[in-house]
Amino acid sequence: MSDPIHIPADPGQYGYTFGGREAIAAVKPGAPITLRTLDCFGGKVRTVDDLPSQVCEFPYLNPVTGPLHVEGAEPGDTLAVHVVSLTPASSFGISSTFPHFGALTSTGYTRTLQEPLEERVWLYDIDLDAQTVRYRARRSDFTVDLPLAPMLGTVGVAPAANEVRQTIVPDVHGGNLDTPLLGPGATLYLGVNVPGALLALGDGHARQGDGEVCGVAVEVAMDVTVVVDVIKGVPTGTPxxxxxxxxxxxxxxxxxxxxxxxxxxxxxxxxxxxxxxxxxxxxxxxxxxxxxxxxxxxxxxxxxxxxxxxxxxxxxxxxxxxxxxxxxx
Amino acid sequence: MSDPIHIPADPGQYGYTFGGREAIAAVKPGAPITLRTLDCFGGKVRTVDDLPSQVCEFPYLNPVTGPLHVEGAEPGDTLAVHVVSLTPASSFGISSTFPHFGALTSTGYTRTLQEPLEERVWLYDIDLDAQTVRYRARRSDFTVDLPLAPMLGTVGVAPAANEVRQTIVPDVHGGNLDTPLLGPGATLYLGVNVPGALLALGDGHARQGDGEVCGVAVEVAMDVTVVVDVIKGVPTGTPxxxxxxxxxxxxxxxxxxxxxxxxxxxxxxxxxxxxxxxxxxxxxxxxxxxxxxxxxxxxxxxxxxxxxxxxxxxxxxxxxxxxxxxxxx
Amino acid sequence: MSDPIHIPADPGQYGYTFGGREAIAAVKPGAPITLRTLDCFGGKVRTVDDLPSQVCEFPYLNPVTGPLHVEGAEPGDTLAVHVVSLTPASSFGISSTFPHFGALTSTGYTRTLQEPLEERVWLYDIDLDAQTVRYRARRSDFTVDLPLAPMLGTVGVAPAANEVRQTIVPDVHGGNLDTPLLGPGATLYLGVNVPGALLALGDGHARQGDGEVCGVAVEVAMDVTVVVDVIKGVPTGTPxxxxxxxxxxxxxxxxxxxxxxxxxxxxxxxxxxxxxxxxxxxxxxxxxxxxxxxxxxxxxxxxxxxxxxxxxxxxxxxxxxxxxxxxxx
Amino acid sequence: MSDPIHIPADPGQYGYTFGGREAIAAVKPGAPITLRTLDCFGGKVRTVDDLPSQVCEFPYLNPVTGPLHVEGAEPGDTLAVHVVSLTPASSFGISSTFPHFGALTSTGYTRTLQEPLEERVWLYDIDLDAQTVRYRARRSDFTVDLPLAPMLGTVGVAPAANEVRQTIVPDVHGGNLDTPLLGPGATLYLGVNVPGALLALGDGHARQGDGEVCGVAVEVAMDVTVVVDVIKGVPTGTPxxxxxxxxxxxxxxxxxxxxxxxxxxxxxxxxxxxxxxxxxxxxxxxxxxxxxxxxxxxxxxxxxxxxxxxxxxxxxxxxxxxxxxxxxx
Incomplete structure (x- = not known):
């Protein structure tokens, strides 16, 4: 095993695109990499009164940590990203509705003439000992503990053909995949498009339902350990x-x-x-x-x-x- | 509990629509109902050489047993259909590709100018003792045993507004829902549209993956026990x-x-x-x-x-x- | 040419389905057929204060005149329906929004949690001499004359395989096609599924934009003359x-x-x-x-x-x- | 009117993305701009035997001329691009099928397991005097003259939020809109995302049906004259x-x-x-x-x-x- 690499939590390490940015560090296959990811709001939503549309600067959401230059990765190879551990770095997680974002609202694509839904924020208490996140209703006393099930929403590499995509977009380069399957113990395979692959990751979720239907999971900054490898000469199409x-x-x-x-x-x-x-x-x-x-x-x-x-x-x-x-x- | 009701396996009990047919029997809430359903091919595919497009008469597929008049069910009520047990009534199950049917082919809706996929039939050995179905490749020696996981693909009532729909169609009246969740121990809730609800069921699967991607599960005639109840004055929209x-x-x-x-x-x-x-x-x-x-x-x-x-x-x-x-x- | 046939405007001539009803008259190929169609509200919306959701009985909208048994039409033939003339039978046409119906609103299919749009009715003055329909805004004085461009929204035959469909549904049997192309001088071709074809028609529009985007055209009762023919042994798939x-x-x-x-x-x-x-x-x-x-x-x-x-x-x-x-x- | 600007047909003027490239020239509002666009194949398909999948380097198709820095254009403004004239720069136009591209084939998105359609090239004779393009069948003697109806398939500006998109993609920044409406006499309005807008254009079509259903219009290099203007402080969302x-x-x-x-x-x-x-x-x-x-x-x-x-x-x-x-x- 190679020596561990630690990416310090420096403002310069975050970005809002896959592609279009220089690597912030080089990493070796086989070496554990530790880093901290920001939540999708960049840490700006801290209370239920911090409405994302007011405290965040659109469309600069979903910051990712990176990109990391993976030694030896070349176009046509496959990058394997194994998630060793994910630990929420905050005692609370955040979710919200956004105007015109989510599956049960009209959106900028599925446009209607209706008024948007109310923008509302929920805070979840995270209990690492009990391994729970506590849901609390905003308009009643209903409360329930849900299992902590940490995952990374966004992991990707630089796209092909010089494209640069916002981190909110999932595609063949990875990106905002938002699948609960991408938790500790999982290995993600991504096709490499540029030398060094330019891996970046973020958007930790304390948990998420399938479909992320309101548009926002239980978002939380995350302490992340991953280890990568390169499968030479083996391409991967879709992740x-x-x-x-x-x-x-x-x-x-x-x-x-x-x-x-x-x-x-x-x-x-x-x-x-x-x-x-x-x-x-x-x-x-x-x-x-x-x-x-x-x-x-x-x-x-x-x-x-x-x-x-x-x-x-x-x-x-x-x-x-x-x-x-x-x-x- | 009411006395059990047995629906004999008589040719007249099968139909190809929800709506448009008279009840073949009346049943009481709370009484176990036993019946046999045919496989989706109506039993006409018996070997890998029986191509469905040749031995079946399109679009008369997916026969259902019924309809059954449920005593006391009125429009605006909900019919609860509890699946007590499902036992394959054959030692083999059948699957196939169809020309222009399935998720990874062009279809009559998603039309293309390409040639259809080959029509091919697979036979699965069903072992009730081992609770397995055996997959056998057609073009190689690959074989694997999969867990038996019986379910009903098609359960529904007469539609509203005098409509009559082919059994292949799922909609608010139920029909060809094809969800692996509808197995023994599950209760399905359907809104009642006509007096007596006119319940019918069929399309037993020895097992099915999510999406039924090739268009056909492991199809098998099934010995079925269900029990029904009526929730008065409580409507149900989608199943x-x-x-x-x-x-x-x-x-x-x-x-x-x-x-x-x-x-x-x-x-x-x-x-x-x-x-x-x-x-x-x-x-x-x-x-x-x-x-x-x-x-x-x-x-x-x-x-x-x-x-x-x-x-x-x-x-x-x-x-x-x-x-x-x-x-x- | 055969003798003209006139279908009197009798309440019994209207229905809400294709299929599932007996023919109200027999017609011969080549004979002009005159009849009156009701507007899609069945004539129940007469002022801007008649909200459809209050004065109509859902889902019994879009009545069609018929069905007509066409002599000589057999399954496998094609029915040709030539529109000779369409004359609005009222001095005003009606349009409206419906709650959860239309292209720029969430609907029963494209469901959201948002409030529905306001239900609003518009009356258009129809001037047969000027061949115009006059749009008048409801919330301002804006007025503009648009060309009269009469068409039939709904023309169809009985579906195959014993299905019965609401008249609101377009499919291979015709139905609620809602294309501005179906005006005077056009010939519609429909595949015949049952003896006599069982043609029915209705849903006259004084005019309509492509897409019928709010869900409702300028709806009006219509005096209709059509003539039909049967192309023997020539099937038609989609209309x-x-x-x-x-x-x-x-x-x-x-x-x-x-x-x-x-x-x-x-x-x-x-x-x-x-x-x-x-x-x-x-x-x-x-x-x-x-x-x-x-x-x-x-x-x-x-x-x-x-x-x-x-x-x-x-x-x-x-x-x-x-x-x-x-x-x- | 400002002095005309001519962009010489230099290899360095072409690109395959919107965004991610430096301006090749500065242009003033009101000044006629003349330039030549390449066809979508970059001129590499010259006979019916030049199969695009063999002579082109994927995904480097659809080159655009530019980008042009428009003086005075700032984020939040609207760029107006008026098409003065379009003249085919070749005596023949080209169309083709591509494997897994087009509306009546499975594609990389609408994936199926079927074999792709044959890749076939068609050459059209362009007659500027007669203002026609001549279709010639490849497998029979059928020939027909169609009206010349020149248009630009691809016109766009740099996207917002640092994104870089391939020219094949249409979106709010314009791009591969492929509408027959964008011909001589039309003015296109695009929201400006970056200083100078960074306008680029290409993909001339001698004519195109709605939908561009086989995926390829009658592609041709084009002599283009456009004139631009900036509407200050007026944003435009979708083109x-x-x-x-x-x-x-x-x-x-x-x-x-x-x-x-x-x-x-x-x-x-x-x-x-x-x-x-x-x-x-x-x-x-x-x-x-x-x-x-x-x-x-x-x-x-x-x-x-x-x-x-x-x-x-x-x-x-x-x-x-x-x-x-x-x-x-």
């Missing part, structure tokens, strides 16, 4: 993810059926490649075994995941076993 | 479902985001109604807790489910506790 | 339309891209069939010549039209020249 | 367009209904602003008068146009009459 139990393909697109199609198509092709099944035989196997969950249904592109249990693919190993290697340190 | 652990709202629509929106909107309103939360507080709670899975993404309307764990709604009981009553016989 | 200048294919579906795809795919195949071009050559020709306009973007299924000028298809005649024959009486 | 007869709003999004909604919502708000109508009165007027046509239904975002005849808005002038001023030179 993939691996846990101890599952192989997952992620699709980012609008409309939602296209996000679904991309995730399922990619899983079929991945399964075919791993097992030697022909495409239709793989299509059949996936059809009877896949779990298909919404990631976000609120961002400029939506995300669907397609997951298959590895036990249904006996004798196969994805990406040369990198997940197991990174998992076991 | 809902309850298990011991979860409350679920189902949305059926195209595009997929609308199926998602319907399911989430309904769950938010249901949670608000149960807990007394205002709509935005309920929206927030659902946002952090919901599981959002694809039902089917292949039928004339798609289905998404939105599920919340009941433990996050302490002290609440849905539909007056009918699920617990029916569950406990 | 087609012909004018003196253009061949048009209509696609009805959600999402809107599928309505677009259906209309374009059908036009490509129609052009290939008429010209002998192979599919890709026809695809190319259509790509450079088609006009693609929204029909409605508000109903349970949306409609797009794909039109090509006949002058780009020299030497071809559609459906054996039936349009020209009916056009010339 | 708008004005001709002598019509005001048009353009919406770019997926799915197609969102492109439709954006275009209609913007037209409603524009009409309300010009006439003083309240939003619902403007919604009503637009509903009865709008023409809604597909721009492209093939790019990463689709485009719909919403057009209203200016004669229905008596006494109003858009953007202070800049169209009339630029039109009259």
């Amino acid at each position: 993939r993810l691996e846990t101890d139990d599952q192989l997952v393909s992620l699709g980012a697109a609008r409309p939602l059926e296209d996000a679904f199609r991309i995730s399922q198509d990619d899983l079929v092709r991945h399964v075919a490649s791993l097992t030697g099944l022909d495409l239709l035989d793989a299509y059949q196997l996936v059809s009877q075994t896949t779990s298909a969950r919404a990631g976000n249904v609120v961002d400029p592109q939506y995300v669907m995941s397609a997951a298959i249990d590895k036990r249904y693919l006996p004798g196969t190993v994805a990406y040369g076993g990198v997940h197991e290697r990174l998992r076991n340190g | 809902r479902l309850e298990t011991d652990d979860q409350l679920v709202s189902l949305g059926a629509a195209r595009p997929l985001e609308d199926a998602f929106r319907i399911s989430q909107d309904d769950l938010v309103r249901h949670v608000a109604s149960l807990t007394g939360l205002d709509l935005l507080d309920a929206y927030q709670l659902v946002s952090q807790t919901t599981s959002a899975r694809a039902g089917n993404v292949v039928d004339p309307q798609y289905v998404m489910s939105a599920a919340i764990d009941k433990r996050y709604l302490p002290g609440t009981v849905a539909y007056g506790g009918v699920h617990e009553r029916l569950r406990n016989g | 087609r339309l012909e004018t003196d200048d253009q061949l048009v294919s209509l696609g009805a579906a959600r999402p809107l891209e599928d309505a677009f795809r259906i209309s374009q795919d059908d036009l490509v195949r129609h052009v290939a069939s008429l010209t002998g071009l192979d599919l890709l050559d026809a695809y190319q020709l259509v790509s450079q010549t088609t006009s693609a306009r929204a029909g409605n973007v508000v109903d349970p299924q949306y409609v797009m039209s794909a039109a090509i000028d006949k002058r780009y298809l020299p030497g071809t005649v559609a459906y054996g020249g039936v349009h020209e024959r009916l056009r010339n009486g | 708008r367009l004005e001709t002598d007869d019509q005001l048009v709003s353009l919406g770019a999004a997926r799915p197609l209904e969102d492109a439709f909604r954006i275009s209609q919502d913007d037209l409603v708000r524009h009409v309300a602003s010009l006439t003083g109508l309240d939003l619902l009165d403007a919604y009503q007027l637009v509903s009865q008068t709008t023409s809604a046509r597909a721009g492209n239904v093939v790019d990463p975002q689709y485009v719909m146009s919403a057009a209203i005849d200016k004669r229905y808005l008596p006494g109003t002038v858009a953007y202070g009459g800049v169209h009339e001023r630029l039109r009259n030179g």
Whole structure:
């Protein structure tokens, strides 16, 4: 294992795009990397009276830490990002509604002539000992403890073809994937488009429901440890993810059926490649075994995941076993 | 409990529409009902050489058993259908591709000028003792045992406003919902549109992945026991479902985001109604807790489910506790 | 030419479904048929204070006149419906917003938690001499005269496979197509699904913009003259339309891209069939010549039209020249 | 009028993104600007045997000329781009199918497991005297002359928030709008995001059908004359367009209904602003008068146009009459 790398929590480390920025540090495959991510509001929402539309400067939301230059990563390779640990760096998490953002409101895309929903902020108490986040209603006394389930909403690399995208956008370069599957123990696979990959990450969630339906998870600054590796000469199209139990393909697109199609198509092709099944035989196997969950249904592109249990693919190993290697340190 | 009712497996009991048919039997709330459903091919596909497009008469697929007149059900009530048990009535299940049907092919709606995929049939061995279904590739020796997970693909009542819909269509009257959540132990809630509700059910699956992506699950004739109840004066809009652990709202629509929106909107309103939360507080709670899975993404309307764990709604009981009553016989 | 047929304006002639009703009269190919259609509100909205949600009984809107049994029409044939003339039967037309209906509002499908738009009614003065309809704002003095451009919103036949659909739904059987192209001089082609076809029509519009974006055109009772013909042994899939200048294919579906795809795919195949071009050559020709306009973007299924000028298809005649024959009486 | 500016046809003037590039020249409002645009293939397809997938380097298609720094343009202003003239710079135009690109094929977004369509190239003869382009089938002798109708497919400025987008993408910054409305005599309005706006343009079409359904118009290098102006302190959201007869709003999004909604919502708000109508009165007027046509239904975002005849808005002038001023030179 290489020496650990610590990225200090310096203002210069944050950005609002994938692509278009210089690396803030170089990192080696195999070396644990520790860093702190800001919450999606950049830490500006601290009470229920801090309305995001007033305290934040749009569209500069969702800051990411990075980019990090990964030694040896070249276009055509795959970058594996293994999440070792995620620890909320605050005793409270924040959620909110935004005017014209979310799945159950008209938006800048799905435009209507109706008045926007009320903008409202919720604070959640985070209890690391109990591993809970406490929901408290704003208009009644209702309270309930939910399990802490930390995850990273946004992990990505520089896009291809010189594009620069806001961090709010998920696409083939990763970005704002917002899937609850991206928690401790998971390995994310991203295709590399530029030398050094230029990895950046942020948007920690203390927990999130599928679809992130109001548009905002339980947002929190996060102490993050990841370790990366480079799979040379193996390209990855749409982002993939691996846990101890599952192989997952992620699709980012609008409309939602296209996000679904991309995730399922990619899983079929991945399964075919791993097992030697022909495409239709793989299509059949996936059809009877896949779990298909919404990631976000609120961002400029939506995300669907397609997951298959590895036990249904006996004798196969994805990406040369990198997940197991990174998992076991 | 009322006396059990057995519907004999008589050819006259099957139909291809919801609405437009006379009841084949009357049933009482609380009485166990046993019946056999046909597979979606009407039993006509028996070997891998029986191509559905050749042995079936389109569009007469997906036969349902019924309709059953439920005593006391009137428009404005809710019909609760509790699935007591599902046992495959055959030692094999069948799946297939269809030309221009499925999620990873162009279809009659998503039309392209490309050639259709090959039509191919798969037979699965069903082992009731081991509780497995065995997948066997058609173009290689790959074989794997998958857990038996029986469910009903199609359960519905007569639509409102005199409409008659093919059984392939899911909508507010139920129909071809194709969600793996509708297995033994689940209670489905459907709004009643006509006197007697006119319940019909079919399309048993030995198992199915989320999305039913190739268009066809592991289809099998099924021995079914259900018990029904009527919640008087309580309407239900889009179908809902309850298990011991979860409350679920189902949305059926195209595009997929609308199926998602319907399911989430309904769950938010249901949670608000149960807990007394205002709509935005309920929206927030659902946002952090919901599981959002694809039902089917292949039928004339798609289905998404939105599920919340009941433990996050302490002290609440849905539909007056009918699920617990029916569950406990 | 056969003797003219007049359908008297009797309450029993109106219905709210395609399919599920007995023919009210038999008609012969070639005979002019005169009848009156009701407006989509069934005549119940007469002043700007008659809010549709209060004076109408939902979902019983959009009454159609019929069905008419067309002599000689059999499944597998095509019914040609030529619109000879359309004359508003009232001195005023009506439009309105509906709560949760229209393209710039959340709806029962595209659900949000927002408040509905105000329900408001507009009355238009119809001047047959000037051939104008006068728009008058409700909240200011703004007034403007628009050209009278009468059309039928809803024309259809009984669906296949015993389905019964509300008249609000457009699909392969026709129905609520809501295209401004369906005015005097146009011939609509519909596939026949049942003996006699069971033609019904209604929903006259004094004029309508593409997309019918608020959900309601300038609705008016209409004196209608049509003449029908049967093209034996020639099936029609999705509805087609012909004018003196253009061949048009209509696609009805959600999402809107599928309505677009259906209309374009059908036009490509129609052009290939008429010209002998192979599919890709026809695809190319259509790509450079088609006009693609929204029909409605508000109903349970949306409609797009794909039109090509006949002058780009020299030497071809559609459906054996039936349009020209009916056009010339 | 300022002195004319000529941009020489130098290789350095072309780029493949909006944003991310330095201005190649400064231009003054009011001065005619002449330049040559390359066709979307960069001139590399010259015969029917030059398959784009072989002779072009993906994704480097759709080169634009520019960017041009417009004096005085600042964020928050609107840039008006008036098209004075467009003259094809070649005696032939080119179209093609691409594998997995176009509306009637599966694509990288709408993925299927089917084989791609054949890649095929068509050459059109351009006759400037006759003002025609000649279609010639590849698999038969069919030939037909179509009217020459030159337009620019791609006109845009640098995006906001430091984003850099490929030229293939249409969005609020303009880009690959692909609407046949953008021909000689039209004025395009774009919101300015950066000092100097950084205007670029390209992708000339000798003609194009609505929707650009096969994905490729009749592509041709173009001699272009435009003149620009800056409307100070007047922002523009989604692109708008004005001709002598019509005001048009353009919406770019997926799915197609969102492109439709954006275009209609913007037209409603524009009409309300010009006439003083309240939003619902403007919604009503637009509903009865709008023409809604597909721009492209093939790019990463689709485009719909919403057009209203200016004669229905008596006494109003858009953007202070800049169209009339630029039109009259």
